[in-house]
Amino acid sequence: MLLNHKFNKTMLQVSRHITFAALTTFCVSSQVNAKPVSFEGERVEMTVPYKEGGGTDTWARFFGPYFTQSLPGEPVVVIKNIPGGGSTKGANQFARRAKDNGLDILASSASTHYTYLLNDRRVEYDYNDWKAVLATPTGGVVYISPNEGIKNAEQFVQNLDKLQFKYASQGATTIDLVPLLALDLIGADVQAVFGMKGRGAGRLAFERGEVNLDSQTSSAYLKKVIPLVEEGKAIPLFSFGVIDEKGKLQRDPNFPDIPHFGEVYQLAKGDIESSQGFKVWRSFFVAGFVAQKVFFLPKSTPEDIQLAWRESMIKLVESPEFLERSEEVLGNYKQLTGIEADQAVDAILSLDEESKKWVAKWLKDKYNTNL
Structure with a gap:
């Protein structure tokens, strides 16, 4: 369950x-x-x-x-x-x-x-x-601008060495810790632009084309970002997932067609069980979500x-x-x-x-x- x-x-x-x-x-x-x-x-x-x-x-x-x-x-x-x-x-x-x-x-x-x-x-x-x-x-979802030519998480991982990203952030110790740490763990080249007053401000920066990567929690994603996805203005990459009764990361039931971060990490780095970084990410995901x-x-x-x-x-x-x-x-x-x-x-x-x-x-x- x-x-x-x-x-x-x-x-x-x-x-x-x-x-x-x-x-x-x-x-x-x-x-x-x-x-x-x-x-x-x-x-x-x-x-x-x-x-x-x-x-x-x-x-x-x-x-x-x-x-x-x-x-x-x-x-x-x-x-x-x-x-x-x-x-x-x-x-x-x-x-x-x-x-x-x-x-x-x-x-x-x-x-x-x-x-x-x-x-x-x-x-x-x-x-x-x-x-x-x-x-x-x-939960939450990380998504990318369609201008990068990426259609899904698999293409994202395959092209990490060719891509550079900007992410509008409230700060590294805020809720943005979870997406920023996740992206760093898989080797994404992300420049965090700090000073945003909320994730809503980060989304608006994405919509204006000032950044090409963003994340939103489920409520904001469902209300504000799904319309962008339907219009082809945003491409979902991965959700943060949910934790099951055995403590394992599973796909978020609100986004069953989007891989969770554990799946993306495995694509990029392999085994998650031996990764200290992934274990720490999971701990902060639990504490924050x-x-x-x-x-x-x-x-x-x-x-x-x-x-x-x-x-x-x-x-x-x-x-x-x-x-x-x-x-x-x-x-x-x-x-x-x-x-x-x-x-x-x-x-x-x-x-x-x-x-x-x-x-x-x-x-x-x-x-x-x-x-």
Whole structure:
């Protein structure tokens, strides 16, 4: 069974009786509250630490109206985009200013995870100060301009020694770490153009012809890039894949006709089992994509308000309308709530030290990036 239906058991071993007990506790706790939580007449401010138009912004704006419908009292939800620093600017501001009354929520993504995990000097936030209310697994796709004359991944690998690429990036320690490391591992000659305020900006640079290689997470790819593919303006090369129950990389069910990175690596380099670089790539893929996007409240938010959010999210992701629309917009990935969301965040934070050290050296050697 693929990741869109169930998490990798090696990362998320949650027994049924624990889940049942946790949900029972939620219900009992809610029942003993003297006054039910209501956000009637209130405004929820959602901080999105990315520019408009990227994958995280697309994801956050999709959920906004559903939050209004699902939360008690149906509060208005407003989006506040604060791009900069590979998401650190907005995340830092949320950490400093967010109130713990249930009306401030952060839309976090892989770039926010990576800069924290790699001890980036710009980071002023701490995941231990936040509480997840919903997490979304995702995938991603790397694609190329048709001007390069490449029609598929096999031709891409065969012509790597003849091709040069430009890739518009937010930064080497952001979500772009996964595609940049993947491309470097197979020997692609890629010049990263840093300074983008989000993956949406990278896509626009691709559309303007300023770069000839790009990647997008599934939500942005499905909504923004598929039309380019259909018009012949973009050629998909590979997806990042999904992790199955045995911890193996498999094709993303949203893109079954596109090879995953493991297949492309084997074409270019051979055996993946003995490759330390591939193992490190996989570790960062898991840390950045198993729960690639997470909605957080401040952990100091009162328990009854946290439970109101979490219970609302459980009901939301089970509604038929949401299930139908979410697959179209976000892809066929299971949305994680309650204890599954907690376990997903734990999986992010469990990135092994060996992988961190390996990547730190790679970042220094490749991009002269000091963490």
